[in-house]
Amino acid sequence: MSDEQFEKLRQELRRGILVLAVLGSLRKPHYGYSLRKQLQDVGLDIDEGTLYPLVRRLADQGLLTSEWQQGEGRERRYYQLSPEGAGLLESLTAEWQQLNNHVSKILEAGNGPD
Known part of the structure; x- marks a missing residue:
């Protein structure tokens, strides 16, 4: 597999995970840089x-x-x-x-063995 193929698949895998991570991080208020920093820290x-x-x-x-x-x-x-976002986060977390x-x-x- 080429580096380009790997990168495309990696980005696709990360895309949905980032939505979940951002929603989870925003249970507490953040501005853009502080949110980015929190995500980087983990x-x-x-x-x-x-x-x-x-x-x-x-x-x-919304x-x-x-x-x-x-x-x-x-x-x-x-x-x-938002309250709607909190409900969605709960549902997406269970699905994840x-x-x-x-x-x-x-x-x-x-x-392991079959």
């Missing part, structure tokens, strides 16, 4: 060109609320889960856990 590196459009799309879908707040000498737009369990079983089955 090992999910996401560039601004991916993060900011994703956050705006989630806000447009999954996030936002408000301008003064912080560290300048105004920043803080985002947080179920899928992760199924995929783990499949991957482990390749390592």
Whole structure:
């Protein structure tokens, strides 16, 4: 497999996971940079060109609320889960856990006796 093929598949795999990670991170208010930093701190590196459009799309879908707040000498737009977003996060988390369990079983089955 070429590096280009791997990168395309890796991005596809990460796309849905990033939505879940962003929603989970926004249980507490964050502005763009603080959200990006939190994700990086747990090992999910996401560039601004991916993060900011994703956050705006989630806000447009009513999954996030936002408000301008003064912080560290300048105004920043803080985002947080809306009630609808919190409900969706709960559902997506359950789905993620179920899928992760199924995929783990499949991957482990390749390592053990049939």
